[in-house]
Amino acid sequence: MEARAPRRANRSTVLAHVLTHGPVTRTAIGQETDLSPATVSRIVEQLLDEGLLVETDGTPTATRGRRATRVAIAAGRGVVCGVDVGGSNVRMVVADLAATPLVSRTVPTPAQYDAPRLAQWLADLIRQTVGDNLDRLDCVAVGLPGAVREHDRAVSNAPNLPQVEDPEFLRLLEKRLSTGVEVDNDSNYALLGELRFGAARNAQTAVMFTIGAGLGAGVAIDRRLFRGRSGMVGEFGHLPAGPLGTSLEQIISGPGILARARDLGLPFDNPADVFRSTDSRLVPVKQYVEQALLIILTAAVVAYEPEVIVLGGGISHALKPDLGRLGGRLREIVPVTAAAVQSAELGDLSGALGAVVAALHTAYGRLGLAEPDLAHVPQPDALAGCDLHALSANAIA
Template identity: 40%
Template sequence: MGTPSLPRGFNRSAVLSALISARELDRPRLVSATGLSQATVFRVVEDLVDEGLVLEGDPRERSGPGRTATRLHLNARQAIVAGVDLGGTNCRIVLADALGGTLGRRHLMTPSELSGPELADWLAGHIFDLAVRHGGGVELGAVAVGLPGAVAGDKERVVGSVNLPQIIGTDFIDGLVEATGVPTSFDNDSNLALLGELQYGSGTLGETVALLVLGTGLSAAISIDGRVLSGRDGELGEFGRLPLPDSPHRVRDLVSGAGLVAYAREQGTPVSSAREIFADPRRHRATVDRVHATLQHLLSVVALAYEPQSILVTGGLSDSFDDTLLARLGAQVEASVGVRASVRRSSLDDSAGLLGAMSLALSSLYLELGVNRDDVTTITSDGDHILHVFETYAPARDTRLAAAG
C-alpha cells in the first residue's frame, strides 16, 4: 500500500481523492474534477482498476452525442478501519469500510483495573473480533483511538489522564500499535469529537470552530480552516484551569459535573449530582447564576483567543443549558468583548468522538492507499448518509463481551 514515487504519486493522489469525495465518477467527469489530462487520468484509472482499488460500474446514459461513460468508484471493501472512543468507564468501537460505511459497532465497559499493556491487548482483541465478525474477510487497514487525557503534540505519548492513568506514558500506545500491526493513530478525545462534528455534524470545515466538552470534567478543542489544533504537550484548550476573578475557584469548579458538585457542597448544599441543581433552579438560584456567569466568562475567553464563528457545547452538563440560554450568552459575549460567535449545542452529542476516530482512521488509510496529505485534507464525504448508516448500527451495551474480554 506504499505511496508511489513522484510525480506519478501526485496524479494517483488526485484521482483517488476525487473518487473518494464524489463516491462515483465517470472518466470525463474525473478529468474535470482533477484538472489532469485525459491520457493521465485514463492511465491512472487503469492502474487502480488492475490493483482492485477502483471498480467499474454499469455505463451511464449520456444526454448528448457520444458513447456512454462507465462509472468508476473506490472499492469500499479494499480495506476496513476501526475507530475507538476509549473512556475511563466506557469503550466504544466502530468498524467501517473504506468510504466510512459502518459495518459493526460495539459498546463495552472499560476494564480500568488492567495495566496499560494489558489494556492495549484487550482493546486489540475486541477490534480484531469485531473485524472477524463483520469485516467479511477484508483486511484491517487502519485504527484510530480517542483517549481520555492530554496527548503530546507528536501523538506518541499520553502526558496526563485522570480517568485512565495507566495510559500515561508510551506503554499503552506502543502496545496497541504492536498488537494491531496496522497504522494506528491517537489523539485526545475532545479533538476527535470536534473532528467528528466537522466531518459529519454541525461544524463547518471552512470556519474557525471551538468545541467545549462540559462533562464530568471540562475540556476544549479548536479547529481553524478544518485543522484541529494540537499543543506541544497536549495542554491546548485546558481552560478549566483559569482562575475566576476575585475568587479562589477555577472555571472547572463551576462548569464541570464533578467540580460543580464539590462547589455546591462547599457552599453548604449537599447534592449527589449537578443535575439536582438545575432540576430546582429556584432553590439553587445563587449557584445557577454563578454557573451561567462562569460559562459566559469561559465563552468570552474562547471568543477572544480564537475569534470562532461557532462555539459548540456538548457533554452531560450541557444538557442543562437550553438553546435560549446559549443564544443569550452568545449575545452577552458579543456585547462585552465584541466578538460574534454562534453558541449552540453540538449535533452529534456523545457519538462525535467515535465518529471523529473513524474519520482519523480513514485519513490514515487513504495515506496508505496513495493519497498525499494535502489531498487528504480536501476529501469530503456524504456526512448525512454516513451518519444515517452509523446510527442504524447503534449497539446495546454489551456487558457480556466486556466480561469475557
C-alpha cells in the same frame, strides 16, 4: 530519469476527488479538478489496476450519448476502527474506506484494570468487533481522555483513566493488534467527528469543548486539527480567572458543580441534574457556571475566531436551552466576530466517529493521498441515512 512529482500530485488530486465526491465519472473529475481528460483517464486506469478504485455500473443520467461509467473507492478493500475510550464507556465504530459505518459498539470501561490488562482487554474487544474484517484492518485510532503529546505520543493529564498514561498501555495495544494505532485526545477526535459529519461540517475554523468529568477542548483551523506541542491547546479551563485565581475548570466541570451544590446543602449525584432542577437556590450556581463558560467561550472566539463552537459531553445536553442566550452574551462581548454556539450533532459518538476519520486519514495517506487533501476527506454525507444505533445490534455479542 525521473519527474514523478506531478504524477503523484495528480494521483492524489484524483483520489481525493473520488473520496470527497463519491461515485463520479471521469469527465466530472476532469472538469472539477482542471485536469485534462487524458490525464484523468490514465490515472483512473492506474488506480483501477491497483484495486483502489472500482467501476460502478450505475446508469446515472438518461441523456443521449455513451453512458458514463462512474468510479468509486473500493470501499471493502480495507476497514478502519475508531475507538473513544472514556472514563465510563468505550465506544467504537468500524467503517470501510468509504467511511460507511459497519459496526458500532458501546461497552462500559473496566476502569479497575491496570494498564496491561486494559490494553489487552481493549485489543481483544477491537479484534472481536472488527471480526471477519481483521485481515483488512488498515488502521485503528484511539481517543484517550488525556493530553497526548504529538512527537512521542506521551499521555498526560488523564485523571479519569490514569492507566492510559502508562506507555505500556499503548505498546501492548499495538503489539496485540499488530496494526499501527493512532492516539489523540478524545476531544480532538470529537471535534474531528463534528468537523466532518456534524455541527462543524461547514466551518473552516471550529472549536469544541467537551464538558463532563473534566473540560476538554479541540481546535480546528482551516479544517485541520491544531494540536500544539503537548496537546493541551484550547484547554481554557486552566485560566486562573476564577476568584482568587482559581481555575475555570474547577468551576465548570462535573465535580466542581456538584461541590458547589453540596455547599448549598443540595447534594446531587449527576451534574446534569443540577441544571435540570428548578430549585431557585441553584440559580447562583448556574450563573456562576455560565459566567465561567462565557469566559471560556470568549477566549475561544478571541483566540481562533471560529465560525462554530460545538459543545459536547455529558453536561452539554443540560446546557442546550441556554445556548441561545449564551450566544447572545458572547456577541455582546466580542461584537466583531460572531461564533455560533451549538451542541454536538453526533452526540456520544462524536469521539468514535472522529477517531474513524483520523484512522481513515492514515489509511488514505498510505494510499497516496497528499496531506493537504486530507482536510477534505471523507465526504461529509457518508453517514447520511445510516442509523448508527441499528448498527450496534450487528455487534458480535
